[in-house]
Amino acid sequence: MSSRGRRRRGEDLTKVLFVAPAALAMLALFGYPVLKNLMMSLQDYTLRTFFTGQAPWVGLRNYTTVVTDQLFSQAMVNTALFTIGSIAFQFAAGLALALFFRRRFPLSNLLRSLLLLPWLLPLIVSSATWRSILEQDSGILNRTLTGLGLINDPVPWLNSPSVALIAVIGVNIWIGIPFNVTLLYSGLADIPQELYEAGQLDGATGWRGFRYITWPNLRAVASVLLVLGVVYTIKVLDIILGLTGGGPANATQTLATQSYQRSFVDFKFGEGAALSNILIAISLLFAVVYLRGTRRAVDE
Amino acid sequence: MSDSAVRRAIYTAIGVLILAMMLFPVYWMVNASLQPSGNTLTAGFLPLNPTFEGYRRALSEQGRNLVTSVLIAGGTVVLCLLISAPCAYALSQFRSRWVGIGLLAILVSQMIPGIVIANALYTAYERLGLLNSIPGLIVANCSSGIPFAILILRSFMLSLPPSLVEAARVDGAGLFRAFVAIVLPISRNSLITAGLFTFLFSWSDFLFALTLTTKGRVRPVTLGIYQYLGTQVQNWNAVMATAVLSAIPAIVLLVVAQKYIAAGAIGGAVK
Numbered sequence: 001m002s003s004r005g006r007r008r009r010g011e012d013l014t015k016v017l018f019v020a021p022a023a024l025a026m027l028a029l030f031g032y033p034v035l036k037n038l039m040m041s042l043q044d045y046t047l048r049t050f051f052t053g054q055a056p057w058v059g060l061r062n063y064t065t066v067v068t069d070q071l072f073s074q075a076m077v078n079t080a081l082f083t084i085g086s087i088a089f090q091f092a093a094g095l096a097l098a099l100f101f102r103r104r105f106p107l108s109n110l111l112r113s114l115l116l117l118p119w120l121l122p123l124i125v126s127s128a129t130w131r132s133i134l135e136q137d138s139g140i141l142n143r144t145l146t147g148l149g150l151i152n153d154p155v156p157w158l159n160s161p162s163v164a165l166i167a168v169i170g171v172n173i174w175i176g177i178p179f180n181v182t183l184l185y186s187g188l189a190d191i192p193q194e195l196y197e198a199g200q201l202d203g204a205t206g207w208r209g210f211r212y213i214t215w216p217n218l219r220a221v222a223s224v225l226l227v228l229g230v231v232y233t234i235k236v237l238d239i240i241l242g243l244t245g246g247g248p249a250n251a252t253q254t255l256a257t258q259s260y261q262r263s264f265v266d267f268k269f270g271e272g273a274a275l276s277n278i279l280i281a282i283s284l285l286f287a288v289v290y291l292r293g294t295r296r297a298v299d300e
Numbered sequence: 301m302s303d304s305a306v307r308r309a310i311y312t313a314i315g316v317l318i319l320a321m322m323l324f325p326v327y328w329m330v331n332a333s334l335q336p337s338g339n340t341l342t343a344g345f346l347p348l349n350p351t352f353e354g355y356r357r358a359l360s361e362q363g364r365n366l367v368t369s370v371l372i373a374g375g376t377v378v379l380c381l382l383i384s385a386p387c388a389y390a391l392s393q394f395r396s397r398w399v400g401i402g403l404l405a406i407l408v409s410q411m412i413p414g415i416v417i418a419n420a421l422y423t424a425y426e427r428l429g430l431l432n433s434i435p436g437l438i439v440a441n442c443s444s445g446i447p448f449a450i451l452i453l454r455s456f457m458l459s460l461p462p463s464l465v466e467a468a469r470v471d472g473a474g475l476f477r478a479f480v481a482i483v484l485p486i487s488r489n490s491l492i493t494a495g496l497f498t499f500l501f502s503w504s505d506f507l508f509a510l511t512l513t514t515k516g517r518v519r520p521v522t523l524g525i526y527q528y529l530g531t532q533v534q535n536w537n538a539v540m541a542t543a544v545l546s547a548i549p550a551i552v553l554l555v556v557a558q559k560y561i562a563a564g565a566i567g568g569a570v571k
Contacts, residue, residue, distance in 0.1 A: 014475045015394055019402070022387030022446060029443040030409045033420035040419065050426055097318065105311035111319050113554065117326055120550035122504035124522045125543045128529055129329040132536050140328060140343070177322065228410075235413035238506045242529060259415050264511050269419060276416045283411045 034280075040273035047267035055270070062274035071250055071258065078165060079234060079254040085169040086176060087229040091222075093173070094180025099210075101181070102188050112185065119178035127242025130171045134158050134243075158244050161251035168243050168252050172236065180225060187221030188214065227290050231283045255279045329547070333540035343536075354537030355545075362542045365524040368434065369503055372520055373549070375438040376502035377495045380445035385491065388453030389483055393462060406447045417443050418511040425512060432513050437520070440512055441502035448501070449494040456490035457483065496553050503549045521546050 041062050043055040066072060101112045118126065133141050134157040142154040157167040191214065199205070199213050237256045240246060246253040246261065253261075255275055263272025333354050334347035359366075391399050421440055422431070430436035460483065468478040484491070506522040513519060521542065528539045 011475055015390060017476075018386040018390040018394075018479075019398075021383045022450060023402075025383050025442060025446050026405060026409065029417060029439075029446070030405075030412055032424075033417045034412060036420035036423070037416050040423075045423075050423075100311075100318070101315070103311055105308040105315065107312050108315060111312075111315040114319055115322055117323060117550065117554055120500060120553060121326070121547050122506070122522055122550070124504075124506045124525050125329070125546050126325070128525050128539055128543050129325050131529060131533070132332055132540065133325060133328055138343075140345075174322070174325070231411050235415070237413075237415065241510075242506075242526060256413060256415060259413075259419075260511075263415070263419050263422075269423065272415070273419055276413055276419065279413055280411065280416065284408075287411060 037273040037277055040270050041277050043270050045268075045270040045273070049269070058270070062270040063278075066258075066262070066271050066274050066278075071253060074250060075253050075255050075258045078252060079256070081165060082169055082172070082236070082240075082252075082254055083230055083233045086172045086233050087226065089169075089173045090176035090180045090229065091226065093177050094184050097177070097181045098184035098188055099214075101185060112181070115181060116178045118175055119182075123175065123238035124242050126171065126175055127239055130174075131158070131243060134167055159248055161249045164244050164248055164251045168240055171243060172233070172239055175239065176229070176233075180229075183221060183225050184218065187218045190221075191217045223290065227287050230286050230290075234283050235279060255282075326547075329540050329543050332536050333544045335537050337535045337537050351537075354535070354541035357535065357538040358541035358545060361538065362521055362524045362545070365519050365521040366545060368518055369520040369522070369546075371434055372437045372441065372505075373499045373503040375434065376441040376445055377498045379438060380442050380449050380498045381491060381495055383442070384446050384449035384494065385453055385484065385487070386479065388450045389457050389479060391450065392454045392457035392460070393465075406450060409443075409447050414443070414507040415511075418507055421508075422511055430512075432515050432518050434518055436512055437505070437508055437518070438502070440508040441505050444501045444505075445498040449498055452494040452497070453487065453490050456487055460486065493557060496557050500549050500553055503546075 040055070042057055042059060043049075044058045044061075045055040049055045097115070101108055133139050136142060136154050136156045136159055139154075139157070141157070142151070145151045146154060155163060158164050195213050195217070196209060199209055204212050235256050236254075237260055240252050240254060240257050241260070244252045246257045256279060259272045259275035259279065261272075262268045262275060331345070331347050332343055334350040334352070335343045335354075336349065336351050337353055337357075387402075391402055417440065421436075425431045425436050430439070464486070465475075465478045465482055468482050469475070473481065504522065505520065506526065509520045509523040510526065513523065525539065525542055525546065528542065533539055
């Protein structure tokens with residue numbers, strides 16, 4: 001073999017070595033868990049398994065168990081409300097703020113970067129802080145609202161089944177706004193200024209400018225953002241566990257909290273795995289359908 | 301003042317108002333941490349009689365957990381960067397059909413809920429004796445760190461001209477040496493950005509801490525806060541003091557790496 005050929009061979013090996021650790025890590029941290037979950041969801045995998053080493057195959061029984069559970073439909077509805085409510089308001093507020101910060105004014109960049117803080121805080125820190133703000137009797141929100149005469153009796157934000165989900169969604173919106181502002185702002189910054197100058201000649205200013213120039217050019221970023229939003233929001237656990245733990249009376253129970261509950265509170269890993277597989281299927285389905293739809297829209 | 305100057309001043313005022321509203325909870329966290337102990341019923345809008353009692357308690361009760369969190373987050377950064385940097389370089393410079401597959405795998409991995417990973421790792425860790433251990437949590441945290449670090453580093457390394465490394469190669473350096481001697485130093489800023497984010501992710505981790513520890517021995521501070529919240533909270537000032545201490549990495553990231561944050565958020569999300 002020529003020395004050149006040998007060198008090439010060695011090089012190919014080096015190239016493989018560049019990727020191998022990451023590939024192995026991804027297999028161990030994503031490939032293995034997904035396969036393991038698929039298997040566990042078909043097994044009677046409980047705490048006993050750790051002692052006996054036995055996890056009998058039960059077919060789809062775990063799936064039928066979790067789906068026919070009376071909590072399942074409530075968890076589905078809550079997950080849908082939580083996801084749609086969070087994303088709709090995060091996106092709308094994020095877009096409004098991104099458009100606002102596009103205007104040139106002193107301190108604009110500084111203010112926009114400081115806005116990121118809620119997104120960077122550990123979620124459990126945000127949960128704890130909001131818990132103290134939303135406390136029924138002593139929380140600052142109720143004290144302020146009663147002080148202003150807007151309400152007569154303190155609202156049990158986290159203790160009432162009819163209000164808790166709204167409160168949890170509200171906190172999640174607060175956390176998500178900065179990320180939406182950042183991505184939408186960068187999307188806005190990528191729109192060439194000439195388009196607006198040309199649009200101005202045709203009278204496309206103000207709302208018409210937004211409708212015919214900004215929005216079409218922002219659509220690619222917006223669709224990625226919405227898909228990411230669904231994928232991230234649908235699996236949120238920290239915020240709900242920190243604020244309400246899924247209560248009161250399961251009012252804030254979602255597929256993710258249910259999955260956690262079954263695996264790590266009830267130690268029924270098979271059922272927890274079945275629920276989380278349903279969760280993956282939903283986000284995958286959503287991502288594929290949505291991205292295919294928007295790709296067509298963008299291509300046209 | 302001219303008309304447009306007035307308008308710009310008004311915009312700044314509105315911007316400050318928006319920021320004040322968005323950051324009020326953060327202010328409230330600091331304020332409550334300085335209030336005398338007891339519930340927040342008596343807490344005023346300003347800490348007029350600030351006390352550091354909350355911090356004293358936080359440090360004595362959560363000090364060890366803070367150290368645990370530092371060790372876990374630091375370990376995760378080191379392991380993640382060691383694994384991600386060469387891969388990011390390969391994905392940015394090597395031409396192969398595998399590049400597309402690798403990127404797709406990273407994107408799909410973002411859809412896997414942490415609870416799935418926790419479920420599988422719990423059973424594996426149980427057998428490997430990695431439950432309740434710092435290395436166990438470091439490895440678990442790499443699941444959020446590695447894909448993110450690869451994406452951030454790759455989007456920077458895409459801009460490196462191939463001639464840079466080729467020049468070194470002509471002088472006889474191997475691919476690996478050229479990578480270490482040339483690519484890594486140039487990529488310093490993106491390594492810092494990826495490292496800071498990875499630190500923050502694993503510092504903020506709650507799910508793995510909650511599921512992969514069963515005893516009190518190894519307990520990151522996020523779990524410490526959760527346990528404070530578990531019962532009726534008696535001392536909000538200690539809870540909020542712990543929250544403030546736990547917010548420090550986020551604040552450092554915001555101040556030190558401000559200009560990289562937007563780039564990082566975008567690089568991790570879109571590219």
